[in-house]
Amino acid sequence: MRPDPSRRPRRPRRLGALAAVLAATVVAGVTASVPAAAAGPSVQLVDAPKVKVLRGDVPAGTKVLPRQTGRVRPHATREPLSSWTVQYDAGFDANPQARAAFQQAVDTWAGLITSPVPIVVNARFTDLGGHGVLGQAGPTDFAILDTDGNAKADTAFPISLANALAGRDLTPTRPDIDAEFSSTEPGVYYGTDGNPPAGQIDFTTVVLHELGHGLGLLGSLTVDTDGHGRWGTASPYPDVYDRFTVRSAGSVQGKALLSYPNGSTALAGALTSGAVYWDGPLGKAAYRGRPVRLYAPPAWEEASSYSHLSDVDFPAGDPDSLMTPFVQENEVIHDPGPVVLGMFGDMGWQTPAPVGVRYTPIDPVRLLDTRDGTGGTSGRLGRGKALDVGVLGGAVPTSATAVVLNVTGLGPSSPTDLRVYPTPRSGTARPLVSNLNLAAGDQRANLVTVLVGEGGKVRVFNAGGAPHVLVDIQGWYGPDGASGYQPTDPVRILDTRTGTGNVPVAPLPAGQSLDLMVVGGPRAVPATATAVVLTVTALRATTTTDVRVFGTPADAATPPPRVSNLNLRPGQVVPNLVVAKIGAGGAVRLLNSAGTVDLLADLAGWYDDAPGGSLFHPLAPERVLDTRVQPPQRLGAGGTRDVRVTQVAGVPASGATAVVANITGVDASAPTDVAAYPVPADGSVPTVSTLNLAAHQTAADLAVVGVGAGGLARLRNKAGAVALVVDLSGWFGP
Numbered sequence: 001m002r003p004d005p006s007r008r009p010r011r012p013r014r015l016g017a018l019a020a021v022l023a024a025t026v027v028a029g030v031t032a033s034v035p036a037a038a039a040g041p042s043v044q045l046v047d048a049p050k051v052k053v054l055r056g057d058v059p060a061g062t063k064v065l066p067r068q069t070g071r072v073r074p075h076a077t078r079e080p081l082s083s084w085t086v087q088y089d090a091g092f093d094a095n096p097q098a099r100a101a102f103q104q105a106v107d108t109w110a111g112l113i114t115s116p117v118p119i120v121v122n123a124r125f126t127d128l129g130g131h132g133v134l135g136q137a138g139p140t141d142f143a144i145l146d147t148d149g150n151a152k153a154d155t156a157f158p159i160s161l162a163n164a165l166a167g168r169d170l171t172p173t174r175p176d177i178d179a180e181f182s183s184t185e186p187g188v189y190y191g192t193d194g195n196p197p198a199g200q201i202d203f204t205t206v207v208l209h210e211l212g213h214g215l216g217l218l219g220s221l222t223v224d225t226d227g228h229g230r231w232g233t234a235s236p237y238p239d240v241y242d243r244f245t246v247r248s249a250g251s252v253q254g255k256a257l258l259s260y261p262n263g264s265t266a267l268a269g270a271l272t273s274g275a276v277y278w279d280g281p282l283g284k285a286a287y288r289g290r291p292v293r294l295y296a297p298p299a300w301e302e303a304s305s306y307s308h309l310s311d312v313d314f315p316a317g318d319p320d321s322l323m324t325p326f327v328q329e330n331e332v333i334h335d336p337g338p339v340v341l342g343m344f345g346d347m348g349w350q351t352p353a354p355v356g357v358r359y360t361p362i363d364p365v366r367l368l369d370t371r372d373g374t375g376g377t378s379g380r381l382g383r384g385k386a387l388d389v390g391v392l393g394g395a396v397p398t399s400a401t402a403v404v405l406n407v408t409g410l411g412p413s414s415p416t417d418l419r420v421y422p423t424p425r426s427g428t429a430r431p432l433v434s435n436l437n438l439a440a441g442d443q444r445a446n447l448v449t450v451l452v453g454e455g456g457k458v459r460v461f462n463a464g465g466a467p468h469v470l471v472d473i474q475g476w477y478g479p480d481g482a483s484g485y486q487p488t489d490p491v492r493i494l495d496t497r498t499g500t501g502n503v504p505v506a507p508l509p510a511g512q513s514l515d516l517m518v519v520g521g522p523r524a525v526p527a528t529a530t531a532v533v534l535t536v537t538a539l540r541a542t543t544t545t546d547v548r549v550f551g552t553p554a555d556a557a558t559p560p561p562r563v564s565n566l567n568l569r570p571g572q573v574v575p576n577l578v579v580a581k582i583g584a585g586g587a588v589r590l591l592n593s594a595g596t597v598d599l600l601a602d603l604a605g606w607y608d609d610a611p612g613g614s615l616f617h618p619l620a621p622e623r624v625l626d627t628r629v630q631p632p633q634r635l636g637a638g639g640t641r642d643v644r645v646t647q648v649a650g651v652p653a654s655g656a657t658a659v660v661a662n663i664t665g666v667d668a669s670a671p672t673d674v675a676a677y678p679v680p681a682d683g684s685v686p687t688v689s690t691l692n693l694a695a696h697q698t699a700a701d702l703a704v705v706g707v708g709a710g711g712l713a714r715l716r717n718k719a720g721a722v723a724l725v726v727d728l729s730g731w732f733g734p
Helices: 096-110 159-166 203-214 240-244 265-271 281-286 338-347
Strands: 022-026 031-033 044-046 052-056 084-088 119-126 135-139 141-145 155-158 177-182 245-249 252-256 276-278 358-369 386-390 402-410 416-422 436-438 443-451 457-462 468-478 484-495 513-517 529-539 545-551 566-568 574-581 587-592 598-608 615-626 640-644 658-666 672-678 691-693 699-706 712-717 723-733
Touching (some): 084 096, 096 203, 155 159, 358 386, 358 484, 402 436, 436 443, 443 566, 443 574, 484 615, 529 545, 529 566, 574 691, 658 672, 658 691
Antiparallel strands (some): 135 177, 245 252, 245 276, 358 468, 416 436, 513 587, 545 587, 658 699, 658 723
16 A cells, blocks of 8 residues: 555655565474573573474565655664675676665675674565566574473564574574565666665665565564454464563553454554554663554555554654655665664664763753642643653753652642653554552652653653642653662661761751761762762651752852652651762751751762763663562562662663662552662661651652672562562663
């Protein structure tokens, strides 16, 4: 089906992706399994017939027919990470320019994916019989791997990826990718300089796109002529690509396409809904925390629908437009883009890790207050409603990729949760995890680290009763950030009940402040540190109050910030993570607004302008623990639970020094506190708390937790019994 000519005034050259037609063949004597603690995607082989290789024909043709002029984006030269062998036919031998352009695309992929097994491509340059057919490519085979470690048993992997996972060539007598391109199609440019004449299609761009399908960017889902959606049409199993695709629209959010009945009209409706997304953590992280919208037009387009990125969200000239279904005249894209590489990482390919970013703390600024219209919005945020908050500008540069926000919800009419996420480019896709949980009438704040979305904004979604919402910015991450992070084993550095922190043994009076020395101390925070990460807990308040935490000003006349970090009422115990800018004398100031209140502070780490330190790698929030569905369902008094925080949710198997996690306690049976800390090698138990809960309360608190022995973090519950939920949103490392 041709696209709407009003959208594309020139004939689009369509780039397709068709999987091979497969028939099952058993390769005896091989079991492939991915151990849970393996360092990266690796496979152990033992003698048992558990791997099936499904063999099939060469994929059907990719019809490629132009759009409008796009931006030239040649790819930088990289050292090869994988070895490729191309079996060129006589047609390529007769056209050295076409062969050189093909090889340029091969060399690009070789510098972006890692494999211990050489990747073999069968390349033909011939008359494909018909104007508009530029080429076709796809995997020659798929392998069914028993991948115990990542819970994707019975999954079809493109053979090149299966080989990389297995560490051996599962089909040594066959190529891994079959590719053929037209030798007679007019208007094709075979140069390698990225400068095609007006009106011509860049051949390297087309080959790079098609090899991307051959490496695995294609799924098995399809819509048949009777209007039924099906998966695994060429085999009994879905492709690994299919494991990461969801539908998100309106009330349907994040519904896995594989959860629809196979052969149903419901699946067909989802595939043609325009609301199909990639939901893998690395793909989303590369897209600034947003689900990646796939091409899903209202009428199924064979060889185009589903196995491409949306050309609306990724138009010509976008850094990630290579794998959309259309190529334009004079469009030169010699780089797959970070989103595609993230998607490849989700499927199991080893790709270069994204560059981490550094942090810059700022004096807190209120961006939104729906009580008085600050930020341009007034009135309570209704059930199922969302608003977008601009986070760039002022002290936050346009280069910022993520921000640290203190988000406060006030007085909802019924229990609710707030979700904060990057404003999407289109659609309604939102995370299924929450940042802030509120009971009816509650007042509570939580720190949120969130990627910056479309238009320099983040979105706040309210699920239930209508609260007022406040958003205060504390700092930002980006390529121009100043400070790296140094995690430390958590330690209590302030307790007004005992005088810890060299403070009076007394609650803090109304309107009074205390200066907490954070430089030096039990963890030797250096003088070059710019900010500290503290879990600050307020308790024993005699009246409703708020607590503000900020860098001690050099001038006594400097007024305190007009934003708060904690809000509490009498009888409550309220914690919140604070990233506090270090002020004069190496101290931070804590100010109480009303009544009297006791304060605790536990140090988790600091940011430092000196060379070194860990960089931040933001992720889209991903749930890694929910004891409500993973026995034991509730953690008892004195109980501990170790949670894997590496090799999950996009955190690598090695190199991570700390993770950012939102920890939620659900329906505590008695007043308690929950501590989160790295699993210690010596079994010691730190005297700190992360989350404080009243009986029957559900609440969340953000934590920065060091990675402990075995890539684990430990949760410890003090009293009663409580269900625990952990959502990861980033990690620190190289």
